[in-house]
Amino acid sequence: MAAEQHHHRGTAREVFSVFLKLGLMSFGGPIAHLAYFRSELSERRRWVTDRQFAQLVALCQFLPGPASSQVGFALGLHSAGLRGALAAFAAFTLPSAVLMVLFAYGTTLFDGTVGQGLISGLKIVAVAIIAQAVLGMARNLTPDATRASIAVIAALCALLLSGTPGQLLAIVLGLVAGYFLCREPRSITAEKFEQPLVFGISRRTGILCLGIFALLFLGLPILARSLGHGELLLFDAFYRAGALVFGGGHVILPLLQDAVVTSGWVSESQFLAGYGATQAVPGPMFTFAAYLGTISTVGPGGVFGAAIALAGIFLPGLLLLLGVLPLWNMLLQRAWAQAVIRGANAAVVGILAAALYSPVFTSAVHGPEDFSxxxxxxxxxxxWKCPPWCVVLIGSLGGVALALLGT
Known part of the structure; x- marks a missing residue:
């Protein structure tokens, strides 16, 4: 299996360039983002293997915060250290954050037939990207009947129990099944199981990050309410939302609605308009916070308010990730943990397959033209091995053409 090992690691500048491209073209939500990441970083650039990539996905599914952004941050950390991690995060987040701030200032995006056709085409591209990811990862991560069965059961869990609970149950079942069913002889294990990704984070740094997370989580509400500063209140509201949501994406919406609509900082109609705009821009859905911070009546508003809201909502998930990565790598050295991860990797394939059907396929394909x-x-x-950006362009133009032909 030595041929599967990936040795290339990029510089911080290269990481920024790659993730900026991903931030500009990654439409379709967190599962689609992971498919784009795999296509660019595992298949095309060979910075990681499919197994290593799936390990990261499994870990980030268990942590609060935006799963796709956490995976991107960790991949940047592996490739070029802390500078690479910050470069990956900034580049992936910046395009959608800027678009959401512009929308908050009154820019009407994606109105009319052409705009709706563009959105439709981008959703269809996400179907193709995720299908490619499922096919490629299934080849590498479910090579036998046992792991293929784990993937099918995981897909059923994710489909029948929608949202984060279904995904977490799928991974837990994969972990348990892996422990009992995916053990291999010591000699085979040494050959097949790749070394963990290198992150350069010490246990002391990890513990410090966990301490900062806990201190902010417990101390911010007290400090914000005692001082009453708008900036602190805004930061606390978004930090709490980011710290309490598992799976990211649409799951964040109820927490944000409670934080800014119930409190009267943003009107219900403004909130729904911003949510609609997040469906039409690439990158992480957590950048919805940029829009809310811009228009919030509490805090400075504008670009500065957007920056506070973005920092608040992303920070807890990244602190937790930095805190657990050293422990994660220690666990992966053990044979029983390797068996557990085989099961979890198979479950990740099942989760991707479930997401390919619902909501991606069901929301994007409405007839034979869309399917074609x-x-x-x-x-x-x-x-044809076309680069993803080229397929994004073709798919978006195709969506516009179908919309115009249908008028």
């Missing part, structure tokens, strides 16, 4: 465009994009990716 998706099939074209899939063939371009898998058979």
């Amino acid at each position: 465009l998706g099939l074209l994009c899939f063939v371009l990716l898998v058979s």
Whole structure:
């Protein structure tokens, strides 16, 4: 299996360039983002293997915060240290954050037939990207009947129990099944199981990050309410939302609604308009916070308010990630943990397959024309090896053409 080992690691500048491209073209929500990451970083650039990538995905599914942004942060950390991690985070987050701030200032994005066709085309591209990821990861992570069965059961869990609970149950079942069913002889294990990703985070640094997370989580509400400063109140509200949500994406919406609508900082209609805009921009859904921080009646508002809200909502998930990475690598050295991770990796394939059907396929494909465009994009990716950005362009133009033909 030595041929699967990936040795190349990028510089911070290269990491920024790669993740900026991903931030500009990663439409379709967190599961689609992970598919884009795999296509660019595992398949094309070979910075990590599919197994290593799936290990990170499994870990980030268990942590509060935006799963796709946490995976990107960790990949940047592995590639170019802390500078690479910050470069990956900034580049992936910046495009959608800027678009959401512009929308908050009154820019009307994606109105009319052309705009709706563009959104439709981008959703169809996400179907092709995720289908490619499921196919590629299934080849590497479910090579036998046992792990293929784990993937099918995980997919059923994710489909029948929608949202984060279904995904967490799928991974837990994968972990348990891996422990009992995916053990291999010591000699085979040494050959097949790759070394953990290198992050350069010491246990002392990890403990410090966990301490900062806990201190902010417990101390911010007291400090914000006692001082009453708008900036602190805004930061605390978004920090608490980011610290309490598992799985990211749409799961954050009830917490944000409670934080800014119930408190009267943002009106219900403003909140819903911003949520609609997040569906039409690339990158992490957590950048919805930039829009809310811009228009909030509490805090400085504008660009500074957007920066506070973004820092608040992303910080807890990144602190927790830095805190657990040293422990994660220690666990992966043990044979029983390697068996557990095999099961978890198979479960990740099942979760991706479930997401491919719902909500990605069901929300994007509404007829034979949409299906044909998706099939074209899939063939371009898998058979013609077209780069994802090229397929994004073709798919978006195809969506516009279908919309214009349908008028």
